[in-house]
Amino acid sequence: MPFDNVKLNDGHEIPAIGFGTGSALYGKDARDYVVQAVETGFSHVDTAQIYRNEDSVGEAIRDTGLSRKELFVTTKYGSGPIQETVRESLTKLGLEYVNLYLIHFPTAIENDVEGGWREFEKIKEDGLAKSIGVSNFNVEQLERLVKIAKVKPAVNQIRFHPYNYAEHRSLLEYSAKHGIVTEAYGSLAPITSLPGGPVDAPVNAAAKRLGITPTQAILLWVRAKGAVIVTSVPPIPLSPSPQSLILKSRTSRSEQHLKEYLAVADLPSLTSEEVAAIDEAGAQGPPKKLRQKIWHAVGTLAATAAVYTLVSLLRKAGASAAL
Numbered sequence: 001m002p003f004d005n006v007k008l009n010d011g012h013e014i015p016a017i018g019f020g021t022g023s024a025l026y027g028k029d030a031r032d033y034v035v036q037a038v039e040t041g042f043s044h045v046d047t048a049q050i051y052r053n054e055d056s057v058g059e060a061i062r063d064t065g066l067s068r069k070e071l072f073v074t075t076k077y078g079s080g081p082i083q084e085t086v087r088e089s090l091t092k093l094g095l096e097y098v099n100l101y102l103i104h105f106p107t108a109i110e111n112d113v114e115g116g117w118r119e120f121e122k123i124k125e126d127g128l129a130k131s132i133g134v135s136n137f138n139v140e141q142l143e144r145l146v147k148i149a150k151v152k153p154a155v156n157q158i159r160f161h162p163y164n165y166a167e168h169r170s171l172l173e174y175s176a177k178h179g180i181v182t183e184a185y186g187s188l189a190p191i192t193s194l195p196g197g198p199v200d201a202p203v204n205a206a207a208k209r210l211g212i213t214p215t216q217a218i219l220l221w222v223r224a225k226g227a228v229i230v231t232s233v234p235p236i237p238l239s240p241s242p243q244s245l246i247l248k249s250r251t252s253r254s255e256q257h258l259k260e261y262l263a264v265a266d267l268p269s270l271t272s273e274e275v276a277a278i279d280e281a282g283a284q285g286p287p288k289k290l291r292q293k294i295w296h297a298v299g300t301l302a303a304t305a306a307v308y309t310l311v312s313l314l315r316k317a318g319a320s321a322a323l
Contacts (some may be wrong), residue, residue, distance in 0.1 A: 009179035018044035034060030048076035054092035076104035102130035160184035162282030202277035
């Protein structure tokens, strides 16, 4: 039984789980992985301008042979003139519209929030995106946007896992109050990048009770929080093996994980006690030895957003000079 769809505040629906093409596929050919995800059962594909793989995602969409209505496609705006950028993304994807178009970082429109959002509202009005939303917005940034919006953002996609739930609690509450769906990426951090912390014990206990994997237990926790899950392929391993063998091994391993993720749809829910135990463990913070790495990662994300903002400003300055 597949995941249900989630109703958005504009009347459209979004599949409750999506296949993300960031992280390990950043700047890489995503074609084989997207085709594999769709063939395994995913109907929601998530990409972005900044990922630099929209063209290969578009190739995969064509190669699946599915009709446009059978796929939900998300991409995200990072920098540049908004109207030109969305059309460039559509050209690369080979689509007339995307189902969801997001502002990837708050910094992408921070110099003119209202003007930037009006451009997004026009994109929706013109039919280039069925729904519009944001990504990586905190409460204050979302409040500022909602205050001036004629069309509320349908989604806020954020990095969300047990170790940052406490800091995001108010954001989730605000989003729910305004009918804004939370999409969660990076939710498997307690397993992939922050292992050995206090969350391990309650996650493993829940997994043992249900006879499932810790990965599935965490995805059940995300589902319990009412968020849409955005998954990704496992990190690419360092290996001296020929590239063809690495790809074959990688896609095989990826398929196993994709099936593991999709199987969550048929699993019973965590108990309220199990959810609370994971919440409490997450509030203690990740393993201490990894906290410095987290701050480094946060700094890297902020730096990436700043670079895209700078590029956008330089482009505008160049255009003004040309005039």
